[in-house]
Amino acid sequence: MPKKSTFSDSEPNIFSFNEIEKKWQRRWEEAKVFEAVPDKRNKFFINFPYPYINGHLHLGHAFSVTRVDVAARYKRMNGFNVLFPQGWHCTGTPVWAAAQRIREKEEKQIQIMKTMGFSEKEILKFGEVKHWMDTFVPAAQEDLSRIGASVDWRRSFVTTDLNPYYDKFIRWQFNKLREKGLVVKGKRPVVWCVKDKMVVGDHDRAEGEGETPQEYYLLKFKFGDSYLIAATLRPETVFGQTNFWVNPDANYVKARIGNETWIVSKECLDKLELQEKDTKMMEYISGKDLIGKHCEAPLIGRKIMILPARFVDPTMGTGLVTSVPSDAPYDYIALRNMQEMKETEKNKLGFSIEQIEEIEDIEIIPIIKTEKYGDKAAVKVVEESGVVNQEDPKLDSLTQEVYKEGYHNGILLNNCGEYSGMKVKEAKEKMKEDMIKKGLLEIFYELSGKVVCRCLTPSVVKIVSDQWFLKYGDKEWKEKVRKELEGMKLYPDLVRQQFNYVIGWLNDWACTHHHGAGTKLPWDEHWVIESLSDSTIYMAYYTIAHLIKEYPLDKIDDSFFDYVLLGEGKGSKEMDKMRKEFEYWYPFDVRSSGKDLVQNHLSFCMFNHAAIFPEKHWPKSFSVNGWLLVEGDKMSKSKGNFFTIRQVLEKHSADSVRAGLMMGGEGLDDPNFGFANVEIVTQKIHGFFEFARLNYKKAKKAELSRSDRLFVSSINRYLKEGSEAMENMMFRTAFDKLFFQMQRVLKEYINRGGSNQGVLNDFIEIQIKIIAPFCPHVAEELWNKIGKKEFISLAEWPQVEENKIDTKLEESEKGVDKTVADVLNVLSIVKEKTRKEGEKVYVYVMPFELEHYNAELLSRRVQKEVKIFAVNDKNKYDPEGKAGKAKPGKPGIYVE
RNA sequence: GCGGGGAUGCCAGAGUGGUCUAAUGGGACGGAUUUAGGCUCCGUUGGCUCAGUGCCUUCCUAGGUUCAAAUCCUAGUCCCCGCACCA
Numbered sequence: 016m017p018k019k020s021t022f023s024d025s026e027p028n029i030f031s032f033n034e035i036e037k038k039w040q041r042r043w044e045e046a047k048v049f050e051a052v053p054d055k056r057n058k059f060f061i062n063f064p065y066p067y068i069n070g071h072l073h074l075g076h077a078f079s080v081t082r083v084d085v086a087a088r089y090k091r092m093n094g095f096n097v098l099f100p101q102g103w104h105c106t107g108t109p110v111w112a113a114a115q116r117i118r119e120k121e122e123k124q125i126q127i128m129k130t131m132g133f134s135e136k137e138i139l140k141f142g143e144v145k146h147w148m149d150t151f152v153p154a155a156q157e158d159l160s161r162i163g164a165s166v167d168w169r170r171s172f173v174t175t176d177l178n179p180y181y182d183k184f185i186r187w188q189f190n191k192l193r194e195k196g197l198v199v200k201g202k203r204p205v206v207w208c209v210k211d212k213m214v215v216g217d218h219d220r221a222e223g224e225g226e227t228p229q230e231y232y233l234l235k236f237k238f239g240d241s242y243l244i245a246a247t248l249r250p251e252t253v254f255g256q257t258n259f260w261v262n263p264d265a266n267y268v269k270a271r272i273g274n275e276t277w278i279v280s281k282e283c284l285d286k287l288e289l290q291e292k293d294t295k296m297m298e299y300i301s302g303k304d305l306i307g308k309h310c311e312a313p314l315i316g317r318k319i320m321i322l323p324a325r326f327v328d329p330t331m332g333t334g335l336v337t338s339v340p341s342d343a344p345y346d347y348i349a350l351r352n353m354q355e356m357k358e359t360e361k362n363k364l365g366f367s368i369e370q371i372e373e374i375e376d377i378e379i380i381p382i383i384k385t386e387k388y389g390d391k392a393a394v395k396v397v398e399e400s401g402v403v404n405q406e407d408p409k410l411d412s413l414t415q416e417v418y419k420e421g422y423h424n425g426i427l428l429n430n431c432g433e434y435s436g437m438k439v440k441e442a443k444e445k446m447k448e449d450m451i452k453k454g455l456l457e458i459f460y461e462l463s464g465k466v467v468c469r470c471l472t473p474s475v476v477k478i479v480s481d482q483w484f485l486k487y488g489d490k491e492w493k494e495k496v497r498k499e500l501e502g503m504k505l506y507p508d509l510v511r512q513q514f515n516y517v518i519g520w521l522n523d524w525a526c527t528h529h530h531g532a533g534t535k536l537p538w539d540e541h542w543v544i545e546s547l548s549d550s551t552i553y554m555a556y557y558t559i560a561h562l563i564k565e566y567p568l569d570k571i572d573d574s575f576f577d578y579v580l581l582g583e584g585k586g587s588k589e590m591d592k593m594r595k596e597f598e599y600w601y602p603f604d605v606r607s608s609g610k611d612l613v614q615n616h617l618s619f620c621m622f623n624h625a626a627i628f629p630e631k632h633w634p635k636s637f638s639v640n641g642w643l644l645v646e647g648d649k650m651s652k653s654k655g656n657f658f659t660i661r662q663v664l665e666k667h668s669a670d671s672v673r674a675g676l677m678m679g680g681e682g683l684d685d686p687n688f689g690f691a692n693v694e695i696v697t698q699k700i701h702g703f704f705e706f707a708r709l710n711y712k713k714a715k716k717a718e719l720s721r722s723d724r725l726f727v728s729s730i731n732r733y734l735k736e737g738s739e740a741m742e743n744m745m746f747r748t749a750f751d752k753l754f755f756q757m758q759r760v761l762k763e764y765i766n767r768g769g770s771n772q773g774v775l776n777d778f779i780e781i782q783i784k785i786i787a788p789f790c791p792h793v794a795e796e797l798w799n800k801i802g803k804k805e806f807i808s809l810a811e812w813p814q815v816e817e818n819k820i821d822t823k824l825e826e827s828e829k830g831v832d833k834t835v836a837d838v839l840n841v842l843s844i845v846k847e848k849t850r851k852e853g854e855k856v857y858v859y860v861m862p863f864e865l866e867h868y869n870a871e872l873l874s875r876r877v878q879k880e881v882k883i884f885a886v887n888d889k890n891k892y893d894p895e896g897k898a899g900k901a902k903p904g905k906p907g908i909y910v911e
Numbered sequence: 912g913c914g915g916g917g918a919u920g921c922c923a924g925a926g927u928g929g930u931c932u933a934a935u936g937g938g939a940c941g942g943a944u945u946u947a948g949g950c951u952c953c954g955u956u957g958g959c960u961c962a963g964u965g966c967c968u969u970c971c972u973a974g975g976u977u978c979a980a981a982u983c984c985u986a987g988u989c990c991c992c993g994c995a996c997c998a
Contacts, residue, residue, distance in 0.1 A: 067998055107998060203996080217997065227995090423912065484996095513915050513993080520914085525996045546998065613915095614993055642992090678936095680924095683916065685991080687923080691937080702950095748925090755936065766952075 032668030032697075036792040040160055048808055049165040051098040053599035059095035060603040061087050062554055064616060065102040065174070068151040069110050070131060071659040072158050074688060075609075075650060078643040078676045082746060083607050084164045085677060086638075088788035089741050091165070092812040098600050100170040100557040101159065103152050105177070107546030108216060108531040110147050118142040144532050148173050158660040162669045163791050165808065169561040174549060175532045180563050180571065184556050185534040185549045187576040191627055192485065193538070197492065201484045203525055204228035204460040207289060207477035208468035214529060215466060215474045223466030228476040231332060232447065233457045236319075237311040241269060241276035243321075244283075246332025246459055249418065250450060251443040252339040254431045255382035256312045259321045260336040260349060263302045263364075265329035271295035278305075280334025289477040290460060307370055312337070313455035314446070315432075320373060323364065324349040326405040332461055340379045340393060342421055344413040347393040348405050350377065383425040383439060390428060392417045483536060484523040485548060487622055493518055495625040496618075503621075504636035506605075506744045507682050510613060514621075517614045524548065524619070547615055551623035555580055555632075558600040559593040566590075581628075602631070607638040607744075610683055638744050641685035643676075670790035671697040674750060677789060681747040699758060700786075700793055706761075707779045711801040714772030721824070722767045723774050728821040729760040730778060735815040737785065746789075753785040781813045 043049060063083045066076050087099040116124035117138065128138045140146045152173060159166060176182040192198045206215045206228065217224050232250045235242040236259060243259065261267075266281050272292050278300060279287070288294045302323070309318045319338075326345050327336050340347040354375055361371050381390035388395045396413045425439035434442045450456035460476040468474050486492060496518050505511050527542035534549055536542040556563075559579060563571070566589055578586035579593045586594060602624075608617060617637055624633050642649070645656040663672055667690075675693035680686030719727070737752035761778065769775075779801065787794035787807045798807040 064998095069998090104998080109998065205996090419912070482996095509916075516914055517993090520994080522995080528996085545996070547996075610916095610992070611998095615995065615997080683992090689923095695937080751924095751935070759935085762951095 035796045036669050039792045039795040049167050051167045056096040059090040060098040060600045061605040063607045065104040067104045072155050074658045075643045077660050080164050081673045081676045085746050085788045087165050099166050101166045103173045106174045106533040106549050111532040114144050170557050172560050182534045183571050186537040187573045197486045199484050202478050202480045203482050204476050204478050206474050208472050208474050210472040215468045219469050221467040221469050226462050226464040226466045228460040229463040231459045231461045233459045234313050235455050243278045243310050244333045245335045245337040250447050252342050253314050255339040255341045255380045256337050257377050258319045258338045260324040260327050260338050261302045261305045262327040263323040265302045267300045269297045280329035282330045283333045291478045341381050341391045342393050344393045344397050344410050347397050383421050385420050385425045387420050482525050483527040485526045487524050488522040496621050499621050499625050499633050506638035510639045513613050517618045551619045554603045558597040562593050604635045610639050644685050644687040667693050670793050674789050677746040677750050681745045708800050711779045716773045717771050722769050723771045725824050726764040727819050731816050731820045784813050
């Protein structure tokens, strides 16, 4: 049996969220309700970062868009001319690379497309980036429309050179930045595949996600007319060097590096070449041939002996290692092994008696002191851990530990020359600089861990030398941005510290890539502008996006944008129109985004605005929110809590999902979306829908009773608090106050017997209006049902009537609540004690301000017959003298 | 390691010196209504005590400041996020 309708009148049950949503979305579109046209009103421009369209939009997007939409609708109802545009992002590598993989018919990628529900035939089309746009952009627009986003779709666009208009805009932006000297050429280390001859991004790896190039230091040890080169992370330990390690089984090469002769492993030579060294191979040297000889340690000038060690890996660094047994566990173990080796074995290695003596005389030199490990950290940790040979895997973590402690808490001992007494942290920098100056040290990059390219070739570090950078490290620029930040409002303000910090450490940003979709760098077209860099000031483009499409493409050049966006030079009539539109809307009032974008996108947005636009066009505010959790967990396909918008909308109404999302959370905490909330909202909204429809009636204004005034007071209080929350983009609080609390006080009012039709009508109107930003479809339908002609989307947000907020009255009601509780309490006790059926019991309860209350209402609350007496006359309040201790002179209540 | 944010009752989540056993919502439990209930209503939900507004113990832990602390200070423990060239 289908559930029986709760409709009591003759009208058939037409309540279908689905129907209502479709109907109003159609009407909004027909009436162009959300098309933003400049006029005399104040404007409000809100937006959020355009989604990257590598698939269907998911619940996380729904959360972002709902936040923005609720704000947009709220502002619209507050009389603002609201602009909420939406574009789509396709710049960068993910889609580009996926398309390429489809072309290569890579099984994994094809499988991904299959799970998205595409047929074999269709999948092949995704070999072109454009097909991704053609598929997912319309789908995304449909999804956002279905969830009720009040977007001006005329202004939508996609990025990359597939959109020549936007492409020209980005070119203009970069030319502008270059003119100002903010785009410069530089070098940077990248993870590189020698086979593919390409940068190996994090997503293109078979192994080694998260690994990055790490700075190592090459130390030069004088060795005859050449240098032995050792790679180290710890140049500050040079004073503790006791010997030098070489792998006896490895092959080394002597090579011309610049105008020096270096000895390094064969593997290292290839790396040096990729790291901009001018190399020329000379001859091979066997590791064995080096053993027993001496070289001169850099900076300290000490002669140290070259000894064999198994732990030395020719593929790591230079394949040569300097030995600091006091602070390097590997070195200590290797040295101890060496010294403890039987004489016969040492002989076997070809050491002479003098050499053997020399080895035995090597003493560990303490150089760094920490509270935790004393002055021979490596010795201490190795002895304590019981490690005895060089192959022990524990050595890696011990090394880490010693390094960490030494670096952060260590102090150099007084045998360290001019660095004696310095903190390790500081000494490291200084020694590094000094040694570079003296030509004893060079910087080298090695991967922080093993990285394997998708083509299964191990990756290496390459230095790209003609890389273009945005000069975010520039001091003057930073100053300007700090000033910009000061003038901005942040929701919540908590993120201000984070922004300040980011502005501080942000350094020059590599803004060009070798490959990927995007705009080509105008003056150096073999570079593609990287995706975060092309999305910094595009909000300005929204203001003209719908007009520029109508303008002849060939007439658009840099001077076009100079005029339209900066007001420089002269422009045509059409350009003038665009200029006016820009000036009306810009700057944007709110940009809302996830907190993950604080350290890049939002900061870049500030930087580029500061660089290109005058102060009056700098951003007004950012709103930052957490990452959406679903059912308490991070969304992930493997956990089964990943949902696209369309999946969710198949089963749930847009209004409920919107409200459910907003109920999930606010502020910087990760909001949590649960379907239970969606169900609750669905029920409550439906409940209110019925209530409003059936209870909105014609009425004359009746005089307000105490109960009425109490109700009106609560409504106004929640309206006030809710509106404040709306202003602060605290939408969970707002929805709670504006809907749940409102419904609660309505319930209380009805329970009190409230029935003043005028009051009810006012309430219904207010309630519909204030849920409209959250549940716009139902609100429109209801608004229409109660006979209003205009769209609720354009109705006026209700004004708080401060004078109707009666705190005293609400307090007194709390007192009544307490009295009722007391009565019930006493009654239950009495009931337990007497247990006699039919016996009359009289109870006296010290009441609270009963002059405003009446017996009928109390009876309803207590569910017993209640009488109230003024206790002036003893006999009146307790006719049978059984109610116990009453206090004459005060009113009392009497329960039978 | 650096930087930022946190830790509140079964759960979520308010609360920044007294009005705090701590809002509100959900859950659970008990009761009322009911043919029945997923509707609605009332109540309970730290412990003890109880013919009545009482006592004790609680807001991560340990100290401290104060007449008074969930709230301020100090130390510690644990959790989340970011640390880049990637959307």
